[in-house]
Amino acid sequence: MKTEPLVIGDLIATIPVIQGGMGVGVSLSGLAGAVAAEGGVGVISTAQIGYREPDFDEHPIETNLKAIGTEIKKAKEKAKGGIIGVNIMVATRRYEDYVKAAVKAGVDLIISGAGLPMTLPELVKNAKTKIAPIVSSVKSAQVICRYWLKKYDRLPDLVVIEGPKAGGHLGFSKEQLAHIEELDYDTEIRHIIEEVNGFAKGQGADEIPVVVAGGIYSKEDLEHALSLGAKGVQIATRFVTTPECDASDAYKQAYLEAGKEDIVIVKSPVGMPGRAIKNAFIKRTAEGKIPHGRCHLCVQTCKPEETPYCITDALVNAVKGDVDNGLIFCGENAWRADKIETVHDIMQEFA
Secondary structure, three states: OOOOOOEEOOEEEEEOOOEEEOOOOOOOHHHHHHHHHOEEEEEEEOOOOOOHHHHHOOOOHHHHHHHHHHHHHHHHHHHOOOEEEEEOOOEEEEHHHHHHHHHHHHOOEEEOOOOOOOOHHHHHHHHHOOOEEEEEHHHHHHHHHHHHHHOOOOOEEEEEEEOOOOOOOOOHHHHHOHHHHHOOHHHHHHHHHHHHHHHHHOOOOOOOOOEEEEOHHHHHHHHHHHHHHOEEEEOHHHHOOOOOOOHHHHHHHHHHHHHHHHEEEEEEOOOEEEEEOHHHHHHHOOOOOOOOOOOOOOOOOOOOOOOOOOOOHHHHHHHHHHHHHHEOOOOOOOOOOOOOOHHHHHHHHHO
């Protein structure tokens, strides 16, 4: 089955695949630029994006804001005219400044979740940058569309539906994640798409493109999403085990070695459940608090004096290769990774 392009306003991805933003440091300019050059949408995660810089510990937010511009520029050079986006979590401290930094750097698309991006239209006003909220329910889609329409007289350029099989922080309760099959999430996806397109038609437009994320691994998964009414998919986990991925070789090896039983739901110190690969670090978190140093000012929901471990330290350790002392987020299908494959080969599979 030959797929149709994903059209987001005046942006056209010839292959309807958005590479999901993965932080800390898993999807930076290397991976995003490679995916964009192959006709997809490459996405940089802004979560602690400046972690490699010498000033990061001393001035994390300022370092991150500077790194956003640097990484977008590098990604655009690699993309050869392809589409570059960023993923910015609403829960990020000084969220507005991160969005403004990405817009200033000329990013094509901002995808925003981990909270409802209620103020996003105001922050990109007068810019060409497209905006896309991440939603997990009909209710969240309704709230965003109604508010944006009433307050800013605009609707999303794209909507990302993130299901319960995704990696990282999830918009579902631990109980829901323990009974995924009972959620009947395909029905929820159909209803979200209907709701979003209802808003579009109310404004004289045919539709708003919707993509499905969470557990998307193969062309078969794409075809299933399209059958539900989606215009494309967002894929993250599959791109980790590529040479172009910005994570360390040890991080990628953890995916290659993981079995199905090693993919577990963890309680993140920032208050959201997450999916990760069970390793020595996760076992240690069950034994008690892990001491940490100064706060890296990552998300608003973290309380440093109460947190059982520093999630920034854990994610940075992992991406740098110290996996035994790191948290390795992953999607439900990470265990399916059995080889290193190029971005080109993956994208051709979805073409």
